[in-house]
Amino acid sequence: MKLTDTEKVTPEALFLSRRKFLKLAGILGVSAALAACGIQPQTETSTATGVPITGVLENTPFPGDTLTPYELVTNYNNFYEFSLNKEDVAQKAANFKTSPWQFTVSGLVNNPISLDVSELIKKYVIEERVYRMRCVEGWSMVIPWLGFPLQKLLAEAGVRSDAKYVKFTTPYDHDQFPNDGAYGFAWPYTEGLRLDEAQHDLTLLAIGLYGKALPPQDGAPIRLVVPWKYGFKSVKSINGIELVSEQPQTFWSSASPTEYGFFANVNPAVPHPRWAQDTERRIGELERRPTELFNGYSEVAFLYEGMDLVKNF
Numbered sequence: 270m271k272l273t274d275t276e277k278v279t280p281e282a283l284f285l286s287r288r289k290f291l292k293l294a295g296i297l298g299v300s301a302a303l304a305a306c307g308i309q310p311q312t313e314t315s316t317a318t319g320v321p322i323t324g325v326l327e328n329t330p331f332p333g334d335t336l337t338p339y340e341l342v343t344n345y346n347n348f349y350e351f352s353l354n355k356e357d358v359a360q361k362a363a364n365f366k367t368s369p370w371q372f373t374v375s376g377l378v379n380n381p382i383s384l385d386v387s388e389l390i391k392k393y394v395i396e397e398r399v400y401r402m403r404c405v406e407g408w409s410m411v412i413p414w415l416g417f418p419l420q421k422l423l424a425e426a427g428v429r430s431d432a433k434y435v436k437f438t439t440p441y442d443h444d445q446f447p448n449d450g451a452y453g454f455a456w457p458y459t460e461g462l463r464l465d466e467a468q469h470d471l472t473l474l475a476i477g478l479y480g481k482a483l484p485p486q487d488g489a490p491i492r493l494v495v496p497w498k499y500g501f502k503s504v505k506s507i508n509g510i511e512l513v514s515e516q517p518q519t520f521w522s523s524a525s526p527t528e529y530g531f532f533a534n535v536n537p538a539v540p541h542p543r544w545a546q547d548t549e550r551r552i553g554e555l556e557r558r559p560t561e562l563f564n565g566y567s568e569v570a571f572l573y574e575g576m577d578l579v580k581n582f
């Protein structure tokens with residue numbers, strides 16, 4: 270995909286001007302302002318790629334970081350189902366079909382859910398969350414996501430008391446993912462969280478970025494975002510969530526348990542055999558900067574009290 274100069278700058282410029290509107294909405298009282306503009310948060314969300322998502326509630330401040338430009342967020346991607354080359358993913362994923370897209374919540378729940386994702390997302394108020402994202406390869410971005418906290422979906426499903434972990438699944442569909450099956454990996458891509466991690470308010474199910482529906486390369490139609498963990502935990506294009514009693518096997522820890530732990534909390538004190546973990550490079554910048562424990566999200570530290578973070582990496 271080749272972007273024209275206008276396309277390169279427009280989404281970000283639009284996004285920033287819309288943010289100004291949202292700030293104003295905040296001052297006026299969000300619901301009154303949204304009503305005045307005829308915005309209906311519950312009905313105008315869409316999963317179609319690139320479609321603007323309106324009626325978003327902005328409830329988290331900027332973390333004081335500069336946003337990574339839209340062009341970089343959508344053209345520098347890890348998505349092994351399409352390509353191992355980060356700059357190729359956007360083009361290889363361009364025809365990815367995200368409708369229909371059945372989404373299920375199953376396992377140890379009282380009310381299993383099975384819905385098309387377009388129906389699922391209508392049930393939730395879509396929020397904007399600006400999060401830092403740190404890849405284990407030593408690079409990072411700052412991305413304005415749109416989505417809703419996973420805990421809301423879990424509450425609706427009614428998690429049973431014997432559930433201890435959450436497993437995330439992706440389709441095993443060779444027609445859609447040209448690479449799945451390749452390189453001896455344990456396809457399809459799966460991930461997992463401990464239940465309390467999944468229920469933390471920071472843990473997001475994202476359906477958009479920069480004010481629009483997710484493009485395929487960033488995990489359309491719905492993906493996980495866990496900002497205090499390395500990027501590989503934030504599994505893209507998920508079609509199912511399963512509540513389980515045992516720690517699930519995951520794609521990356523099956524590939525190399527000594528390199529990719531189950532917890533994968535961003536931690537400058539845990540070395541990696543191939544990449545420096547005490548510093549990182551923001552995509553779009555040249556200088557490296559120090560990496561922070563939990564990617565700077567110290568509010569999650571209580572989840573790991575008494576745990577040896579180096580052993581349990």
Ligand SMILES: Nc1nc2c(c(=O)[nH]1)N[C@H]1C(S)=C(S)[C@@H](COP(=O)(O)O)O[C@H]1N2
Binds near residue numbers: 345403405500505
């Ligand atoms: N299904 C799937 N999800 C995935 C990956 C992948 O290869 N397949 N790569 C992960 C890695 S390593 C990173 S760093 C992030 C990158 O997200 P982004 O391309 O939207 O920045 O997605 C994660 N989610």
Ligand SMILES: [Mo]
Binds near residue numbers: 404405406501
């Ligand atoms: Mo990554």
